[in-house]
Amino acid sequence: EVQLVESGGGLVQPGGSLRLSCAASGFTFSTYEMNWVRQAPGKGLEWVSYISSSARTIYYADSVKGRFTISRDDAKNSLYLQMNSLRAEDTAVYYCARDQVPGYSGYIMDVWGKGTTVTVSS
Amino acid sequence: DIQMTQSPSSLSAPVGDRVTITCRASQSISSYLNWYQQKPGKAPKLLIYDASSLQSGVPSRFSGSGSGTDFTLTISSLQPEDCATYYCQQSYKTPVTFGQGTRLEI
Numbered sequence: 275e276v277q278l279v280e281s282g283g284g285l286v287q288p289g290g291s292l293r294l295s296c297a298a299s300g301f302t303f304s305t306y307e308m309n310w311v312r313q314a315p316g317k318g319l320e321w322v323s324y325i326s327s328s329a330r331t332i333y334y335a336d337s338v339k340g341r342f343t344i345s346r347d348d349a350k351n352s353l354y355l356q357m358n359s360l361r362a363e364d365t366a367v368y369y370c371a372r373d374q375v376p377g378y379s380g381y382i383m384d385v386w387g388k389g390t391t392v393t394v395s396s
Numbered sequence: 397d398i399q400m401t402q403s404p405s406s407l408s409a410p411v412g413d414r415v416t417i418t419c420r421a422s423q424s425i426s427s428y429l430n431w432y433q434q435k436p437g438k439a440p441k442l443l444i445y446d447a448s449s450l451q452s453g454v455p456s457r458f459s460g461s462g463s464g465t466d467f468t469l470t471i472s473s474l475q476p477e478d479c480a481t482y483y484c485q486q487s488y489k490t491p492v493t494f495g496q497g498t499r500l501e502i
Contacts, residue, residue, distance in 0.1 A: 309492075311440075319432075319440060319483055321492035333490045336397075369439055381487035382430050384451065386439035 276300035276385050278370050283390030290360050290394070296353040296370030296387055304348035307373035309383055310355050312366035312392075322368070323355065327377055338364075360394045367391050398422050398486050402495035409502065415471045417498045419484035424464045428488035431460055431469045434497075435480045443482075444469060476502050 282294040310322040323344040324333045343356040371383035399422035427447040432440040442451045444460035457472040479502045484495040
């Protein structure tokens with residue numbers, strides 16, 4: 275079964291850091307582009323970051339650029355999001371999502387994890 | 397950034413009705429438009445990609461159309477399980493952007 279499982283969320287103070295992980299299974303992780311998407315409480319979806327299968331191409335939303343870092347470890351079938359200088363407005367459920375077509379930057383997200391909750395509050 | 401605007405923001409319709417949700421892009425995005433369904437407390441689910449292609453496993457009552465700046469998602473015969481929020485998303489270029497969502501009540 276194709277599956278993505280996020281972990282690492284929690285409560286953190288403003289200015290703090292958190293590292294999210296996404297464990298992939300049921301498909302050849304190394305061949306797929308991956309994304310992080312977040313959803314603030316009661317709000318819509320916001321794309322956060324993208325990493326190509328080779329990890330050579332990375333994009334960020336302006337709202338997180340310079341504070342968040344996306345990475346991947348194909349040996350561990352895992353995707354990561356290092357979040358630094360966290361703000362209250364970063365409070366959200368964070369989803370990892372797979373691009374539909376391996377090796378192609380389509381930004382069509384066909385498999386999603388269940389999400390992990392990040393709360394930034396003092 | 398490309399702005400995506402959905403209408404209506406919410407709607408209510410009875411079982412069996414035909415429902416249409418509209419999405420407008422702030423610039424032409426060709427057919428790089430996708431639709432997702434999200435139920436409360438759940439992750440989004442891909443329904444339609446490239447404006448009109450049905451994702452595997454999605455019921456055929458869902459369909460999409462449009463190109464350029466104007467797109468529609470149609471549910472031909474509404475079912476109780478279609479109660480959800482629907483989002484359009486442009487995959488034309490980064491930053492990827494979503495519409496604000498349309499809440500559908502049955």
